[in-house]
Amino acid sequence: MLTKFKNTTLYYALKTARPRQWIKNIALYAALVFSGFFFYDPVDAPSYFTTVTYAFLIFCILTSSIYFINDIVDYEADKQHPFKKKRPIASGKLSIKFATWIAVLGLIIVAIFSYQLSLFFQILTFAYLALQILYSKKLKHIPILDVASIATGFLIRIYAGAVVVNLHMSVWFLLTVISASLFLAVGKRQSERTLLLGKSGASSHDFELATSQTIGATRITLKRYSQRLLDQYTSMFANATWLTYAIFAFQNEIDAPRSKVASLYTFLPKALHTQKLLMITTPLVIFGVMRYLQLVYESNQGESPEKVLLKDKPLLFTVFLFGALVMIITYVLT
Numbered sequence: 001m002l003t004k005f006k007n008t009t010l011y012y013a014l015k016t017a018r019p020r021q022w023i024k025n026i027a028l029y030a031a032l033v034f035s036g037f038f039f040y041d042p043v044d045a046p047s048y049f050t051t052v053t054y055a056f057l058i059f060c061i062l063t064s065s066i067y068f069i070n071d072i073v074d075y076e077a078d079k080q081h082p083f084k085k086k087r088p089i090a091s092g093k094l095s096i097k098f099a100t101w102i103a104v105l106g107l108i109i110v111a112i113f114s115y116q117l118s119l120f121f122q123i124l125t126f127a128y129l130a131l132q133i134l135y136s137k138k139l140k141h142i143p144i145l146d147v148a149s150i151a152t153g154f155l156i157r158i159y160a161g162a163v164v165v166n167l168h169m170s171v172w173f174l175l176t177v178i179s180a181s182l183f184l185a186v187g188k189r190q191s192e193r194t195l196l197l198g199k200s201g202a203s204s205h206d207f208e209l210a211t212s213q214t215i216g217a218t219r220i221t222l223k224r225y226s227q228r229l230l231d232q233y234t235s236m237f238a239n240a241t242w243l244t245y246a247i248f249a250f251q252n253e254i255d256a257p258r259s260k261v262a263s264l265y266t267f268l269p270k271a272l273h274t275q276k277l278l279m280i281t282t283p284l285v286i287f288g289v290m291r292y293l294q295l296v297y298e299s300n301q302g303e304s305p306e307k308v309l310l311k312d313k314p315l316l317f318t319v320f321l322f323g324a325l326v327m328i329i330t331y332v333l334t
Contacts, residue, residue: 012088013102016071017064023306025059027154028052028161030177034252035167036330048165055121055164058113059157062125065106066132068099073136120163128156143224147185147233154181172248179240183289184305186233187296189225238293242286249278277329284322291315 032038032052041047046054071078071089078090088094107129114122135149158177162169292315295308309315 009094009098012094013098016068016088016094016099016102018067019060019064020306020310021063021067022060023309024154025056025063025157027157027177028056028059028164030158030173031162031167031169032165033326034170034173034330037165037167038327038331048167051117051165052161054113055117055160058110058117058125059128059160061106061113062110062129065103065110066129068103068106069133070136072096072099072103117164118166121160124156124160124163128153128160131156147182147189150185150188151178151181154178170248170252172244172251175244176241176248179237179244183234183237183241183292186230186237187292188305190230190234190296193225193227193230234293234296238289242282242289245285246279246282249282250276252278277333278326280329281322281325284318284325288315288318288322291318 029052032048037048039047039049045051068089071087074084075089075096078084078087081090084090089096089099110125114125131149131152135146135153139149140146154177155174158169158174291312292308295312295315309319
């Protein structure tokens with residue numbers, strides 16, 4: 001039964017939609033979680049969680065539609081790529097005409113569903129679409145701008161989740177998001193470079209020739225990133241990620257109503273009040289960064305960050321524990 005399904009057009013369309021990538025859209029909940037309004041339920045409107053979840057579903061449809069567009073645009077280049085040539089569109093298992101219809105239908109659904117939300121959310125969805133198309137056509141071939149585009153995509157997600165329920169975001173939290181997304185993007189480039197070297201059997205000294213023979217213009221920017229430069233970038237953004245989060249955690253203040261539990265320890269010194277308790281999660285962020293670095297350098301698994309998160313048990317447990325602590329500190333102890 002499963003084997004038959006894997007040979008159907010529906011299966012290839014679902015594979016092209018990349019539902020595993022939807023995990024990135026969880027970023028829309030970030031402002032809601034850290035603001036203290038996760039369970040807020042206005043009298044005359046849907047709960048904040050319901051609204052953000054609605055926006056999350058819109059972004060899932062949007063990102064999947066963009067994947068169809070990207071695979072159509074990159075059709076010729078993907079056919080020459082050692083790994084991407086197996087994708088449904090590049091391999092010819094899913095026709096370009098059918099993929100185009102799905103992409104157009106997805107964008108129409110996004111436009112209709114977004115119309116019920118704020119104007120600023122609609123602008124951000126359009127900005128995300130424009131950025132991804134520009135990235136696919138031009139920016140991914142320009143060093144530095146390629147990883148900056150990835151970071152901007154995450155930033156748009158964060159803002160989309162905030163504006164849809166009109167929440168404020170800390171500047172330090174935004175810097176954390178930018179640093180973390182740049183860190184993941186550079187880690188992705190690190191792994192891509194190693195994978196291509198391994199595929200071609202070339203040394204790093206012969207990398208330019210190897211990339212020319214292996215992938216043509218698909219990842220021409222990799223020629224512009226030396227191993228030393230990527231190492232510098234990785235170190236810089238790894239440090240920036242945990243440091244900006246530590247500052248955010250120390251300064252974060254919650255505007256939502258305080259719980260009854262919080263009043264039980266008002267006798268404690270101010271240095272131990274709940275605004276400081278979020279600092280407990282900082283070691284988990286540091287461990288997460290270190291573990292991801294280990295996977296990138298020792299196991300070469302950074303080429304697909306969402307796959308790493310879902311398959312690496314230590315990292316998955318760290319993320320789960322981090323989320324649980326944030327929720328407890330923000331909604332039980334505050």
